[in-house]
Structure formats: C-alpha cells, structure tokens
Amino acid sequence: MDKRGRPGPRRTLSELAILDAALALLAERGADAVTIRGIAARVGVAPNAVYTYFPDKAAVVRGLAEHLLGRVDHDRFTEPSQPWRDRVRALSLELRAELLAHPGSVHLMLGHPPDGPHTRAVRETLLAVLADAGLGPGDAADASHLINVHILGSVAFEAAAPPEGPAVATARFRWGLERLLDGLVAYAGPAGAERSVSR
Known part of the structure; x- marks a missing residue:
C-alpha cells in the first residue's frame, strides 16, 4: 500500500x-x-x-540528489559556440564541487540512484555536449558514464580524507579528467579534435 x-x-x-x-x-x-x-x-x-x-528512505535520497543537482546551472553548458571540451570540464568541476559540499550524498546516491527531472536534465546536457564532440548516442552514453564514475569516485575518495589533502585530490581529479578527455578527442577523430579547441 x-x-x-x-x-x-x-x-x-x-x-x-x-x-x-x-x-x-x-x-x-x-x-x-x-x-x-x-x-x-x-x-x-x-x-x-x-x-x-x-x-521511504530511498525517496528521501532521491529528493536529496534532486535538491543538490538542482543547484547546478546546466543550461549554461549548452552553448555550442564554446568548445565541447571546455564545457565538459566546467560541468564536471561544478558537479564535483556541489557533491563535495555534501560528500556523504555520494554513498547514498550509489545505493539509491536518482532519476528525477534535475538528474535527467544534467544527464541530457552532458550527452548533448558529447554529441557536439562527434560521438554517436551509444558512445556519448558510455562516455557520460565514464565521466560520472570519475566524478563520483573522486568525491568518495576525498570524503574518505586522503592523507595528501583536498588540494592534491583536486589536482589528481583534474589530471584524470584531462586524460579522459584526451581519449575522447582521439576516439572522436579529427572532427572532435577540431571542436574541442577555441577558435
């Protein structure tokens, strides 16, 4: 009931x-x-x-995720005149910062994956940006998953208070993100590489 x-x-x-x-x-x-x-x-x-x-608790967790993701202004990452790589980087850093403000939320979200309107809007924004990189729907979905794993893993690791401190954790996150984006540029080919840089 x-x-x-x-x-x-x-x-x-x-x-x-x-x-x-x-x-x-x-x-x-x-x-x-x-x-x-x-x-x-x-x-x-x-x-x-x-x-x-x-x-139930799962509904509260989904509500929390929606509350946090609703703070991310995803609309500003849809401007196609900006290089797709810059937009992915900026969106990833903003998502990570919002989750780091409430690091325990990652543990809860992994147990109760959210799927509300804010969650879908952020997901669709990232997919649209990856499509601008020249990736087809399937590849964009896989790339989005990879980026999300990198974000969530970074937050979970930093929440565990790594001995090197938050500054080093952030630098490592950015380094890993850039290498991930390097791989997407190589995978997308010349068109994706051209769209990844400012003119």
Missing part, C-alpha cells in the same frame, strides 16, 4: 525542511544517520509526518 495515501497529521512540514534535516544529519553523523526516524527526530515530529511527504 502506498504510504502517501494514508491519513496523516496536519502538514506542518515541507519537503524542503525534510531535505534540509537530512542534509544536516548527513553532514553531522554520516550516511547511516539518514533514516526516516532520524529525520523525524531532527525536525521534532513523529515518523508518520515524514511519510506524508516521502514514502
């Missing part, structure tokens, strides 16, 4: 308040603390009040 359909208390919360509480728990106590009961305790309500807005 869908818990959203159950009679519940008068709505004194909002989805945003619940997501803010989840983000606070994530920052203070880690991913394991983000539960329906934990969120309810954080905002001072009974768990069934949270269920009025989210049927």
Whole structure:
C-alpha cells in the first residue's frame, strides 16, 4: 500500500525542511544517520509526518540528489559556440564541487540512484555536449558514464580524507579528467579534435 495515501497529521512540514534535516544529519553523523526516524527526530515530529511527504528512505535520497543537482546551472553548458571540451570540464568541476559540499550524498546516491527531472536534465546536457564532440548516442552514453564514475569516485575518495589533502585530490581529479578527455578527442577523430579547441 502506498504510504502517501494514508491519513496523516496536519502538514506542518515541507519537503524542503525534510531535505534540509537530512542534509544536516548527513553532514553531522554520516550516511547511516539518514533514516526516516532520524529525520523525524531532527525536525521534532513523529515518523508518520515524514511519510506524508516521502514514502521511504530511498525517496528521501532521491529528493536529496534532486535538491543538490538542482543547484547546478546546466543550461549554461549548452552553448555550442564554446568548445565541447571546455564545457565538459566546467560541468564536471561544478558537479564535483556541489557533491563535495555534501560528500556523504555520494554513498547514498550509489545505493539509491536518482532519476528525477534535475538528474535527467544534467544527464541530457552532458550527452548533448558529447554529441557536439562527434560521438554517436551509444558512445556519448558510455562516455557520460565514464565521466560520472570519475566524478563520483573522486568525491568518495576525498570524503574518505586522503592523507595528501583536498588540494592534491583536486589536482589528481583534474589530471584524470584531462586524460579522459584526451581519449575522447582521439576516439572522436579529427572532427572532435577540431571542436574541442577555441577558435
């Protein structure tokens, strides 16, 4: 039975308040603390009040991902007059920065992959930029997956507090991203190489 359909208390919360509480728990106590009961305790309500807005923890996690990805201004990466490589680099760095602000979110997202409108918009933007590189739909999808793995892996590694510190972790992320883009330029051939540089 869908818990959203159950009679519940008068709505004194909002989805945003619940997501803010989840983000606070994530920052203070880690991913394991983000539960329906934990969120309810954080905002001072009974768990069934949270269920009025989210049927389960997976829905909260998807809402968190949407909340974070909604902060990424993906529209500014669609301008075809800019080299595709510059756009992929800028989008990757912005996504990584947003996730690093809430590093525990990666662990949660891997367990409950998001698929809301903001998630789809970011995905479609990256696919469109990779199409500008000369990649067909299948190759663009594979390249997008590879870039996302690089971003998520970097955030997860940095969240584990590597001994070399965040500056080195960022430099290594950028180095790996450039080598990945080098590979895409080589794979796309002369047309992709031409579109990857400013005129």
